[in-house]
Amino acid sequence: MIPYGRQWISADDVAAVAAVLESDFLTQGPVVPAFESAVAGYCGVAHAVAVNSASSALHLACRALDLGPGDCLWTSPNTFVATANCARHCGAQVDFVDVDPDTGNLCPRRLAAKLERAAAAGRLPRVLVPVHFAGQPCDMEAIGALAQRYGIAVIEDAAHALGARYRGTRIGDCRYAQMAVFSFHAVKLITTGEGGMVTTPDPALARRLQSLRSHGITREPAQMENDSEGGWYYEQIALGHNFRMTDIQAALGLSQLRRIDAFLDRRRALAARYDRRLAALPLRRPVIAAHTDPAWHLYVVQLAPGQRRSVYTAMRAAGIGVNVHYIPVYRHPYYRRLGLRREDYPQTERYYAGALTLPLHPQLDEAGQEHVIETLQGALAAP
Helix, strand or coil: CEECCCCCCCHHHHHHHHHHHCCCCCECCCHHHHHHHHHHHHHCCCEEEEECCHHHHHHHHHHHCCCCCCCEEEECCCCCCHHHHHHHHCCCEEEECCECCCCCCECHHHHHHHHHHHHHHCCCCCEEECECHHHCCCCHHHHHHHHHHHCCEEEEECCCCCCCEECCEECCCCCCCCEEEEECECCCCCCCECCEEEEECCHHHHHHHHHHCECCEECCHHHCCCCCCCCCCCEECCCCCECCCEHHHHHHHHHHHCCHHHHHHHHHHHHHHHHHHCCCCCCECCCCCCCEECCCCCEEEECCCCCHHHHHHHHHHCCEECECCCCCHHHCHHHHCCCCCHHHCHHHHHHHHHEEEECCCCCCCHHHHHHHHHHHHHHHHCC
């Protein structure tokens, strides 16, 4: 099976993990802060807070903004369910903004129109979560300007986008947002097995994230309500979670981060080769927006209406792990029961109807990619 994505673990990665296993700290040691510092430096942002998954990172980011009952979060429906679930875990409502049919990203024009209607009705969201789908940045300048005009906080879901650039700087620098969230799942740009990170330029948000990821506990005297009783003393000042990343995971992430430029170069080369080799086939290749340099987490083509199921089945039978990203969130039974309707998001419906994700990862060689292309060509030509 050629998977759509997979990790690439080197001898250096194994040695980095082994070194932690032989050290005094498997968790809550020095490697997590080192990984956080390295990611912050890479993204060009002041603070990074590591957690055990990107889903936890999204939840903590919402908690740090005090999102709760009576509030609403808007996001893209073309995403994994965790992007919406983070609001529900805080007791908030969720709504969606239809996508740009070219990129699959949240559409600024549709966002502007929806915000105007919401402002007139007194129903503005408190938080907006644009998703950098497939590793291509959203139009954050336009989205950020709208958020600022209406007083809305922005959390970038950058789970696909570590290393991507928008208008010359890396995603995660939070030029247009309060926070950005990354994923280190095994199929992402770099991996810690499971894991996530929140970046922010705001020191107060960083402190709150750090507290909430570890039960809401502090050992900092300035944050305590009572005088310290001694070196053992701590206080729980908020209802937090155990969302910590281990030093074992951080060691793998730190080692992987040293190779991210090579990973990105390989993904870009494979994407460029797909672009060349698929040009004559009856499908639409990914459309890259202006001012963006994608991370190429996914390579998603658009097939003609009614073709996807047969093509998917044929390619899976040939040992090629094509996939579909994503089933729109509002289609899931849980969200349907909240009153969300597919007819409100026509562009997302069109995008989903034809979307097929082809294998793309740094260990995919040219022979494997050629097998993918030839099998796809045959599946498209089949009666």
